[in-house]
Amino acid sequence: MKNLVSMKDLSVEQILAILKQAQAFREGAVSTLKNKYTMANLFFEPSTRTKMSFEMAERKLQLEVLPFDAGFSSTLKGETLYDTVKVLESIGLDALVIRHEQNNYFNELVGKVRPAIINGGDGTGNHPTQSLLDIFTIWQEFGGLKDKIVTIVGDIAHSRVARSNADALTRLGAKIHFVCPREWQAEFETTNSFDDVIEVSDVLMMLRVQHERHDGSISFSKEEYHQSYGLTLERESRMKEGSIIMHPAPFNRDVEIANELVECERSRIFKQMENGVYIRMAVIEMILKGRE
Amino acid sequence: MKNLVSMKDLSVEQILAILKQAQAFREGAVSTLKNKYTMANLFFEPSTRTKMSFEMAERKLQLEVLPFDAGFSSTLKGETLYDTVKVLESIGLDALVIRHEQNNYFNELVGKVRPAIINGGDGTGNHPTQSLLDIFTIWQEFGGLKDKIVTIVGDIAHSRVARSNADALTRLGAKIHFVCPREWQAEFETTNSFDDVIEVSDVLMMLRVQHERHDGSISFSKEEYHQSYGLTLERESRMKEGSIIMHPAPFNRDVEIANELVECERSRIFKQMENGVYIRMAVIEMILKGRE
Amino acid sequence: MKNLVSMKDLSVEQILAILKQAQAFREGAVSTLKNKYTMANLFFEPSTRTKMSFEMAERKLQLEVLPFDAGFSSTLKGETLYDTVKVLESIGLDALVIRHEQNNYFNELVGKVRPAIINGGDGTGNHPTQSLLDIFTIWQEFGGLKDKIVTIVGDIAHSRVARSNADALTRLGAKIHFVCPREWQAEFETTNSFDDVIEVSDVLMMLRVQHERHDGSISFSKEEYHQSYGLTLERESRMKEGSIIMHPAPFNRDVEIANELVECERSRIFKQMENGVYIRMAVIEMILKGRE
Structure with a gap:
């Protein structure tokens, strides 16, 4: 698993592996990532729980998280999502969580940029x-x-x-x-x-x-x-x-x-929200490991 | 002390204990908290000094601080403060600093949610x-x-x-x-x-x-x-x-x-602002210790 | 070098020293700063690449970075830049990156405040x-x-x-x-x-x-x-x-x-953007060392 943009990407076996790893994290397991990774959360639509849940998951995995303020970024100057992501690639980010109002925004990114793309919700499409x-x-x-x-x-x-x-x-x-x-x-x-x-x-x-x-x-x-x-x-x-x-x-x-x-x-x-942190830890860890 | 919403909560003895601990921090004492805690600062009104002062105090205490952007959160979708705080509770936050324009906003929170509530200013009420x-x-x-x-x-x-x-x-x-x-x-x-x-x-x-x-x-x-x-x-x-x-x-x-x-x-x-960092360190440490 | 506001501040020798240190960072050198420093990035104009590049550089140098949200700060209440910076000085910040729409905004700061000022762009002036x-x-x-x-x-x-x-x-x-x-x-x-x-x-x-x-x-x-x-x-x-x-x-x-x-x-x-991280690491390190 190199990215996660849609449930269609995941086999039943992969889904079950994520659930088991999430359960392990819930019971206190810690990250086994070998390298130091840097992420950012690009939320182009308002969100509390999904964004905060990813932020928590990233910190529990001991990742470095750079703040990204969509409302104050160069997208205001008309920069495309692809170009923004290329910038973040150049700056050295390893993975990006993206929420964007455009359905399937990730089609212009996956396979074309180096950072892992984790879909935090696209329009009325996937989450x-x-x-x-x-x-x-x-x-x-x-x-x-x-x-x-x-x-x-x-x-x-x-x-x-x-x-x-x-x-x-x-x-x-x-x-x-x-x-x-x-x-x-x-x-x-x-x-x-x-x-x-x-x-x-x-x-x-x-x-x-x-x-x-x-x-x-x-x-x-x-x-x-x-x-x-x-x-x-x-x-x-x-x-x-x-x-x-x-x-x-x-x-x-x-x-x-x-x-x-x-x-x-x-x-x-509220248990769903608790579980969200562990699921996101499992997803991020599997994706970063898949790139090690 | 489990929360701090108003000066009325504090006895003279507690106030003096906070002053002494703040003075100790000012003179270089370090946090004696045993666990790793995560906080967030929910500022629903603009602020530089109070927010930055809390941010600094939290980092000097070696706490994990999750970013919370009130202007870009689900409150825009009409979520109540209680529900927002319940979300943050579920995600695993231990303490929240809140500034809100509504007087006594904390009455709907204290005793009803798990995270400690530290009042960063409520309307024309308390600070x-x-x-x-x-x-x-x-x-x-x-x-x-x-x-x-x-x-x-x-x-x-x-x-x-x-x-x-x-x-x-x-x-x-x-x-x-x-x-x-x-x-x-x-x-x-x-x-x-x-x-x-x-x-x-x-x-x-x-x-x-x-x-x-x-x-x-x-x-x-x-x-x-x-x-x-x-x-x-x-x-x-x-x-x-x-x-x-x-x-x-x-x-x-x-x-x-x-x-x-x-x-x-x-x-x-400007000395007041310097002192604010040490006072907030003392308050946060006492509240988190009161919950250990 | 105590601040960096304009290329005019830098001699040819200093420029070459920065290039060499940036190259060293690019090849994997790590920070040799002795103390723990705290910075903030004050961007009063939208930016993705410059802000994110500084954020990455600061973290690679293992600095503490406090979030500063210009769009939600006391500048909305009419506070001057000088007064905002004095607040951040009192709170204990060691260095500030500032982008501001006013040409030569730094003239009211350099020599008058304790934190190092690193110009992230002033109006149509310097960068x-x-x-x-x-x-x-x-x-x-x-x-x-x-x-x-x-x-x-x-x-x-x-x-x-x-x-x-x-x-x-x-x-x-x-x-x-x-x-x-x-x-x-x-x-x-x-x-x-x-x-x-x-x-x-x-x-x-x-x-x-x-x-x-x-x-x-x-x-x-x-x-x-x-x-x-x-x-x-x-x-x-x-x-x-x-x-x-x-x-x-x-x-x-x-x-x-x-x-x-x-x-x-x-x-x-995109190589320019990669290089930006290493240049900023070199600049920040030299300035903080110049103050040790």
């Missing part, structure tokens, strides 16, 4: 470390993915997570249901009826209503969304024993999930 | 490390606070410093006078006449005219303010022997203080 | 580390500067690089030609005819068309500029054997240089 931390959280909970029923609820069309997760979860043996309003259907088969699948799901993965990506095209209010597609207290009461609630966050309380459920017993929302 | 560094500077100068006459001059109503200092200085035995224009009177007893108190004061603590918090409600010009409430050369000439000038900065030269007096012999303005 | 890395790149290529013909092409009037380079290259024995449109002539003797000098030049140094500094006063289109003053494929074909192409970047592809030439065999554009 592989988020998928991996979701998979890790389910794997920890049930000891595996085989035959687990995962229901993904919400804005399928605009969600990086849904797309990155769909393929990988299936390859690992899980069964996926998608629930979403008619307006947000994607290329997957979806249902509009949340209530049909609640009682059979092992995992309810609630997606964020991304107000900032919509343009007044939504025909329902927050309250209506909550009633039709949100995880209400009533719906939670019908979830099956041992089933869990996930959300990639940031969440809108009382829109996709009832306020009281964010930190309820079934919720793994 | 405890500023109060402590002010107290430290007076304590160094006079060997104690007892019976020292401290005159605080300026925008009492909008000043975090005045409020944080008022109570603590009194508890430590100092006598406080407040001088301010009628428009800016607060809940304390104040006088409008600066000249009545100049000659008796051991400390003149000049406050910043916070243009950015006012809304055209001020009835005087900069020149008028300087004449009535500023520290002019003439007023400085009437200060008593051994008395000192303080200012929390940033200062407006020739508004609250004459340009020539900023670095004059009586001025402790 | 000494850029000049040094340009000189270093030519020196590496030809083993010296004597009698080398260096042609600088473009926006001479607005370029820091042209001004910083002009004097130093001449003192080192190089011959300089300037080519620029009539609108952009500066105090140097220039020619409007690029084609007269192409075949004799050892170095073509193309400057950036700084759209963001112009105000509609330019009378030519990008295409016209490229045809008259850009390095086209045709012009490159007439360059003499062993001659090289340089550009301080960020470059406008197909304006000052044909897209295909940016990474061509003659191009040293």
Whole structure:
């Protein structure tokens, strides 16, 4: 593994190797990298959790991390992403985490630049470390993915997570249901009826209503969304024993999930964030080792 | 001490312990923390000196510091402060310095989240490390606070410093006078006449005219303010022997203080900033030790 | 050397000493600084390569680097540069890299503050580390500067690089030609005819068309500029054997240089950026040693 831009790059064996290494880091394993590496995190879109999670993972691996301020960089002078990355290559960076609003931005980079590219999210496309931390959280909970029923609820069309997760979860043996309003259907088969699948799901993965990506095209209010597609207290009461609630966050309380459920017993929302640090440590270490 | 949000949290004994530890750090003592801790500085309002001072203190304590860019975080997507802090808790942060425009923002955090909360300033409320560094500077100068006459001059109503200092200085035995224009009177007893108190004061603590918090409600010009409430050369000439000038900065030269007096012999303005680093080292170390 | 604000500060001997130390760092030498120093990079104008290059150099020297966010600092509250630097002095910083839009901003700092001032670019004035890395790149290529013909092409009037380079290259024995449109002539003797000098030049140094500094006063289109003053494929074909192409970047592809030439065999554009890290290491180390 020389880069990580999409879940499609990863075989089932590689995914399982990442999960095992993440678990080892979670239990206290330390980095076995032999050299001193320098990274930077290029976030061209706002982010708290993904950026901070990478920052933490990099420091736990004892890497040098250079600050990069996208809002104050030469991209303001019209420099292309390729040229910016070439600059960072020249300066000596070994790996770059990039979040960018353009789908598949990495196609102009991978194979053309020396630093490893780790995709921190591209437009509405991929977000592989988020998928991996979701998979890790389910794997920890049930000891595996085989035959687990995962229901993904919400804005399928605009969600990086849904797309990155769909393929990988299936390859690992899980069964996926998608629930979403008619307006947000994607290329997957979806249902509009949340209530049909609640009682059979092992995992309810609630997606964020991304107000900032919509343009007044939504025909329902927050309250209506909550009633039709949100995880209400009533719906939670019908979830099956041992089933869990996930959300990639940031969440809108009382829109996709009832306020009281964010930190309820079934919720793994904050555990997902914990897991993100270990998954990112595993991914970065494997990529840097693959280059040693 | 598990958090520090207000001077009211601190007993006189605790304040004195912080001053002594700050003095030890000033004289070259090094951190005796046993574990490796990670912090972040969440500044939701612009700041140079407080943020840089905390950054320096954290590095002198050999802590890991994760960068947090409030202007580029998920708060832009409407995430609440509580949820942001829960994210940082999940990612593994041990302590957070927070500056936020909302008074008492910390009430929704302390006791509800795992990371230590250190208040770097809340709205017009508290700024405890500023109060402590002010107290430290007076304590160094006079060997104690007892019976020292401290005159605080300026925008009492909008000043975090005045409020944080008022109570603590009194508890430590100092006598406080407040001088301010009628428009800016607060809940304390104040006088409008600066000249009545100049000659008796051991400390003149000049406050910043916070243009950015006012809304055209001020009835005087900069020149008028300087004449009535500023520290002019003439007023400085009437200060008593051994008395000192303080200012929390940033200062407006020739508004609250004459340009020539900023670095004059009586001025402790830059020494206050030096002291801020040691005070913050002491506070952070005590809080992290209180959690070991 | 206690500060570095302009190439005029440096004797020929000092320049050569910096080049030799940069070469040593390039070949793997490590810092021989005895103390622990703390720096900050104050960039009041957007920058990727200069800022990241300094950040990398500082870390390779094992310095502590405090983050400074100019867009979120007290300068927003109207604090002067002098007062900001005095704050950073009080907090304990040993050296500051500053980029500022005001020409000769450093005149209000050097000799008046304790931290070393390293100029990262002032308005349209100086950019000494850029000049040094340009000189270093030519020196590496030809083993010296004597009698080398260096042609600088473009926006001479607005370029820091042209001004910083002009004097130093001449003192080192190089011959300089300037080519620029009539609108952009500066105090140097220039020619409007690029084609007269192409075949004799050892170095073509193309400057950036700084759209963001112009105000509609330019009378030519990008295409016209490229045809008259850009390095086209045709012009490159007439360059003499062993001659090289340089550009301080960020470059406008197909304006000052044909897209295909940016990474061509003659191009040293990305090597300049590599060299920048080593030059900055040499400069910072010499300045900090000069203060030990």
